[in-house]
Amino acid sequence: MLDTPLAKVPTLSLADQTRDPDQFAADLGGSFRRFGFAIVADHGIPQDLIARAWSETEALFALRDDEKRGYFIDGQGGARGYTPFKTEIAKDAKHVDLKEFWHVGRELPPGHHYESEMPANVWPTRPAGFKETFLKLFQAFDTAGDKLLSAIARHLDLTPDWFDPAVKDGNSVLRLLHYPPIPADAQGVRAGAHEDINLITLLLGAEEAGLELLDRDSGNWLAIKPPEGAMVVNVGDMLQRLTNHVLPSTTHRVVNPPPERRGHSRYSMPFFLHPAPDFLIKTLPQTITTENPDRYPAPITANGYLRERLVEIGLIQK
């Protein structure tokens, strides 16, 4: 039997959206339906801002362990600030993930009605400029996310601004990830197989190998190799649920490097785009057919759903 070549996630250009929004929506939707993933170049986040963010991320994780642990907030499920190495575990996994991370959330004005679900940010005293850089980057991800959501809305025959009220003051989280060098006797992997909880994820940094998706057609793990500076975008469980699995949330993982790269850290920055906490995830009627009946007759709020999932991955207790 002939070996079929491995499928490849296509690279799209977000700059094409301005020229032909319907074509861009069709391409993004096609890639999502096939893989649950897309690679997006020309995403509009300034390269100098990204370069600053990488160098401050490295400086942050290079701080002494006790200093970093000073930014760990007990009982908050890692929602903001620092989460130490070997804390998070993928659902049903045997070993904890070989990673540490930092979470930046949305800044809300004092007294905002989402304050109880969206805790205030924590800022490290070093490296200098960290707060300014990451507030800017959060905003830039928000803008790129809005453009991608308008393409998704078009693809689903919704008005292009359909997601605007759903994500206004949304509970998105920017995660700075550090996967330290891997000792030869390491147990477990950098990030165990999982699906993301949110609507969509926008990820920078996957040029350093390791990210793989589980291809639903072939059952193979496919390595994702974006061109320099491009973004990896994937569908999360909330969008999968909203679209009755028309847009699938695809299992992915970060595997350990080959021996010659074991001594190197890997850094990445996923932006988990969430709706507002009280957004009701209710199956879109146009995704319900006789062949694909409503899988979720009972709607759930975004916040209710998030809390269920954080318990499963060991970040909060019931």
Ligand SMILES: O=C(O)CCC(=O)C(=O)O
């Ligand atoms: O680091 C990566 O490339 C992916 C990270 C990821 O999948 C996650 O944090 O949910």
Ligand SMILES: [Fe+2]
């Ligand atoms: Fe993920």
